[in-house]
Amino acid sequence: MSIPRRRFLQGCIGAAVCGMPVTPVWARTTLGSAELMTVSDGHLRVPAPTPVGAALDSTPTERPCNITVLRDGDRTVVFDVGAGPNFVSSAGELVAALEDAGIAPADVTDVLFTHAHPDHFWGVLDDFDEPVFPEARYLMHAAERDYWIHPDTLPALPENRQVFASAASRLVTALDDRLEVFNAGDEVAPGIEALATPGHTPGHCSFVIHREQSSAVVLGDVVVDEAVSFAQPGQPLQGDFDPALAADTRANLLTRLAAERSVLSGFHLTRGGLGYAARDSAGRFHFEPA
Ligand SMILES: [Zn+2]
Numbered sequence: 581m582s583i584p585r586r587r588f589l590q591g592c593i594g595a596a597v598c599g600m601p602v603t604p605v606w607a608r609t610t611l612g613s614a615e616l617m618t619v620s621d622g623h624l625r626v627p628a629p630t631p632v633g634a635a636l637d638s639t640p641t642e643r644p645c646n647i648t649v650l651r652d653g654d655r656t657v658v659f660d661v662g663a664g665p666n667f668v669s670s671a672g673e674l675v676a677a678l679e680d681a682g683i684a685p686a687d688v689t690d691v692l693f694t695h696a697h698p699d700h701f702w703g704v705l706d707d708f709d710e711p712v713f714p715e716a717r718y719l720m721h722a723a724e725r726d727y728w729i730h731p732d733t734l735p736a737l738p739e740n741r742q743v744f745a746s747a748a749s750r751l752v753t754a755l756d757d758r759l760e761v762f763n764a765g766d767e768v769a770p771g772i773e774a775l776a777t778p779g780h781t782p783g784h785c786s787f788v789i790h791r792e793q794s795s796a797v798v799l800g801d802v803v804v805d806e807a808v809s810f811a812q813p814g815q816p817l818q819g820d821f822d823p824a825l826a827a828d829t830r831a832n833l834l835t836r837l838a839a840e841r842s843v844l845s846g847f848h849l850t851r852g853g854l855g856y857a858a859r860d861s862a863g864r865f866h867f868e869p870a
Pocket residue numbers: 697699700801847848
């Protein structure tokens with residue numbers, strides 16, 4: 581279950597009074613010399629993932645938004661920037677959450693985008709339309725950027741999603757030459773490899789972090805929950821740009837992660853989103869928090 585940040589911090593204040601350790605970080609692990617953590621941007625209230633062909637149950641469920649942060653020496657890498665102030669009132673808390681974790685905006689050296697949906701990308705500019713992390717490099721998969729700025733993209737979307745394209749295009753234009761593009765397989769920052777994971781969006785990317793003998797994978801939205809997309813990864817889901825491709829991507833990556841026993845970080849998974857893809861004796865996947 582996700583906890584709104586203010587309520588979480590209130591809990592921390594209560595914990596401090598009781599002498600318990602206080603931390604604004606949701607989940608944390610080490611990877612060689614690096615520290616891998618997640619902080620919360622807030623949460624969304626959206627329907628549960630629905631299989632293609634099934635009737636949509638519009639009952640909203642709470643979906644956490646975890647931002648992954650890698651700290652190693654003088655580098656602080658942030659994966660996605662959250663929703664910012666203009667998407668939903670329950671998200672857009674990344675900058676405050678980082679500051680609570682002792683990370684100032686100017687400390688961030690690299691911003692790597694998994695994709696350009698609102699909950700991952702709309703937080704990229706501050707109130708003055710300047711990049712929210714002033715010293716950082718900003719990097720997006722070339723195919724993802726090209727999709728969102730293409731003139732055919734907006735009219736092809738359902739009406740309630742056309743704002744995704746107009747906003748993404750505006751933000752890409754505002755970033756101008758601050759936004760660098762990469763291709764699948766590129767080393768986008770030291771020891772971090774871009775892994776094409778298309779389907780949720782055309783240019784969706786995950787990132788493999790290599791440190792000494794360990795590795796971790798920042799999934800983005802390859803999986804968006806545990807009950808459906810994690811437990812039945814091969815099931816095509818409504819809401820993905822290409823449901824069949826997304827299902828293939830999801831099943832293949834979870835199979836790899838379970839075999840390698842790599843740490844994963846899931847943007848919308850519960851309990852901070854850091855953990856493992858585990859399989860039971862029948863081969864079914866489940867999320868095992870780190
Ligand atoms: Zn998302």
